[in-house]
Amino acid sequence: MTNLIELVDVTKDYGRFRALDHVSLQIRSGVTGLLGPNGAGKSTLIKVLLGLVRMTSGRGRLLEFELGRQSREIREQVGYMPEDDCYLHGMTGVESVQFVAQLAKFPAVEGLRRAHEILDFCGVAQERYRTVETYSTGMRQKLRFAQALVHDPPVLILDEPTSGLDPEERQAMLNRIRVMAREHHKAVLLCTHILPDVQSISDSVVILARGRVQVAEDLAELSRPSSPSLHVRLLGSSESFVAHLHSHGIPVEVLSTGIIALKGPPDELARLVWLAAEKCHVSIRSLTPARNSLEEIFVNAVREEALDE
Template identity: 55%
Template sequence: QNVGYMPEDDCYIAGLTGVEMVQFAARLSGYPRTESLRRAHEILDFCGVEQERYREVDTYSTGMRQKVKFAQALVHDPPLLILDEPTAGLDPDERLALLHRISTLAHRTGKTILVSTHILPDVRAICDTVAILAQGEVRVVDSLERLSQPASPALHVRTSHDAAPLIRRLEAAGGQVTVNDDGSLQIMLGGADAARQIWRLAAETGVGLRSLVPSRNSLDQIFLDAVRGDGRADS
């Protein structure tokens, strides 16, 4: 009763409609018939399942089955939700809608939600803590905010002109400059006013800046570093 589980694989009883399937899950948690039916309709409304709830589940699309699985995990109002690949099979609009529902549950109801997924943008969208497993071992457990911080502070710069004059001035000032594949710059420059120095040198060299922001590790890099055994991203 304290855990709601949404499996990755389909798990339904052939011949039951969507509302019957969710009601059945509520009955398993001890709710009486009338209350379980009321809760089933309430949760299906929340999950965006409309008249389809009266059709048999085995006639549903993959995306609709995902919604019903999400509903049956929620119907008994557990404090802990475990969701395995919850957005698999959803079209872009439905994916965003489900991510919004998950965030709403976490922030408004105080539920603890554990999401298992290989879709890294989903992690960025809804998670505040990340655990990365590789070969059956937990390699990393930390907040997404901390993991996103590079080991050494750097600034990410995009220019609107040839950056060569700016790069030369930065290196002459003791900065370390890396040119990324997309032409943007990764700059390490000592001092608390590094950003101001970069703006000044750009103005002096006539190089326009399109953006200047603190560098952050991408989720892809965090994952790859963890799998390789580094335990922490260092980009």
């Protein structure tokens, strides 16, 4: 797969403060989660990609365009969804999206057609004819997402896209992002503090801390535990089930979440688990290979950077 975004030793200084410290990254199509504590350099990285601030040193490209030299061309290829509101008072939702399409050089009629099409995709119904200042937080999130999509860019940069959404709308937003990446082959850079969102839809993860890249790897590799194990959830009491497994020499740990963790090859353990459930007359609710939690990965990455300092 071709890297759509490449950064090599990118550094950005604001006076004596170093916001980005020799950042090197390769981002391909799919969803890349951009994580980091406050002040880690995420916003500066986005501004560098969009050409809104100049790099102090380093080089990079987005598609075939060079960062710092072809910023206008880059912005034409990127759909950016900012965290904060950015709309003109007095405009309706559909007018706001049409306006962005016209900024991307679409004729007015074609821009209006695309605005309606994208608002349908984003789940905005008759609200599109209301002025944007009457919108709820969730409605404004949908509008910003529609504005980012309307010119069909190959790269999407989404800053906190699920912030302020209720659980149902949050899941719908994640599904839309998944469709953009999987079916339309876009590169999505998802900047968020909501770790479960990243774990549910991301293909890879980048973690920044103090302006440095601490982690840049496929999520599947990061989530794979150092030793194979299996997680079991039961309906009802687990005492006899756990005792039975112990009696057969299988290492078992009951976690605080109620999950029963078994160490060993998952395929072999699965057969023993079903036999034990039948013997102990218990029902298995779920049976899944263990995964490292993204929260643990994040905390460890930030802690390592603090220790290095």
